[in-house]
Amino acid sequence: MTDTIGRRAASSPRELTRVADRSSFLYLERCTVHRDTNAITATDAEGTSHIPAATIGTLLLGPGTRVTHQAMSVLGECGASVAWVGENGVRFYAAGRALTRSSTLAEAQATAWANRRARLDVARAMYRLRFPDEDPTGLTRRELLGREGTHVKDCYRAQSARTGVPWKRRHYVPGDFTAGDAVNQAITAAAQCMYGIAHAVATAIGCSTALGFVHSGHELSFVLDIADLYKTEIGIPLAFDIAAESDEDPGPRTRRALRDRIHEVGLMDRCVTDIKELLLPYKAADSPDSTAVDTEIDHVTLQSDHDLQVPSGTNYGHDW
Structure with missing residues (x-):
């Protein structure tokens, strides 16, 4: 088994903006959402607005929105939640990737x-x-x-x-x-x-x-x-x-x-x-300290007997 499942190449957990420091939500409708470097753009009949992706807690996409693959890529890298919602945000349809790396x-x-x-x-x-x-x-x-x-x-x-x-x-x-x-x-x-x-x-x-x-x-x-x-x-x-x-x-x-x-x-x-x-x-007695829950944990382990956690990325034979 590999140790790459939980990893993302763009940013380490320490580099990501804490969820508590982000804007609570942003509601968009009737526009096209695209990417410009590390920001997303919202374009409608009145022009284009730039929004730093790392500052968004959750992006609510209302009716008439179109979002590009590149926009979703940068939002995922920054750990922003994305939710597709109905008119005025009163219906929830789907949600995208989250920030967490710890279980x-x-x-x-x-x-x-x-x-x-x-x-x-x-x-x-x-x-x-x-x-x-x-x-x-x-x-x-x-x-x-x-x-x-x-x-x-x-x-x-x-x-x-x-x-x-x-x-x-x-x-x-x-x-x-x-x-x-x-x-x-x-x-x-x-x-x-x-x-x-x-x-x-x-x-x-x-x-x-x-x-x-x-x-x-x-x-x-x-x-x-x-x-x-x-x-x-x-x-x-x-x-x-x-x-x-x-x-x-x-x-x-x-x-x-x-x-x-x-x-x-x-x-x-x-x-x-x-x-x-x-x-x-x-939480389990051997779980990481609470201060690390959403900041620094970015690893995968394997479960062994008696609640023992062993490193992944190793092929364990019968004699280990």
Whole structure:
């Protein structure tokens, strides 16, 4: 077996921009995405814009976009996540290559997920991150879901009272972004952007997007788990602020405001920290230190007996 599987020729992990230091997301539509040295270009009827590829956390490609092989090559080399999405970013279709080269978090996540008791412990820890004033110790899953639902409904009512925006109920029709009123459209836009950010961070640091601890049965279950951590703190209040300003174009305005807000609060860095705190207690004792999870690990080993890891690139005979 060779030791080249995990290697990329362009940049070492140390040279790549940390996911926490990148722009959260960039949404493009109705343009052609190409490459110019180490930048990508977006060309439409108004001209060409240059974007340094290494500064992108996740690139959201909306309707009418065309992307070249060279553009995808530089994005892959820089470890940027690429997601193909629907109009206004409200449908997720596919995603590209990620930044990670270490399996530490993926193995810790799988270990916690595979044990029913540990899986519930992580769900409780997620609840504790969302609502730090409450102690979820001993709560069943049904009780966690009930309390979470109550908190979200209370958040809607509180934000409506704060902003003066009328609120009836959450209304979203899949495939029809404009079916709801302005505040519902803003909430949907904020949620989908948060899903994109959570997807970018989770994949960039080596997690499985499918192994959720609250959500289940979907390829993005873990993404939904992480995005929900910040729903009542960031997404919903910002959506009500946007609706209070105007009913016009809530989708684009929400995306721009959310991008600024994410930068202000350092959400990308916080996502990385929260995911590590949730999963690393379940990492194997011989796994690399947590500080190396997304920075310096770039090697492949072979598994032997008794959890022994041996170097790859060697042909092991019967007498080794």
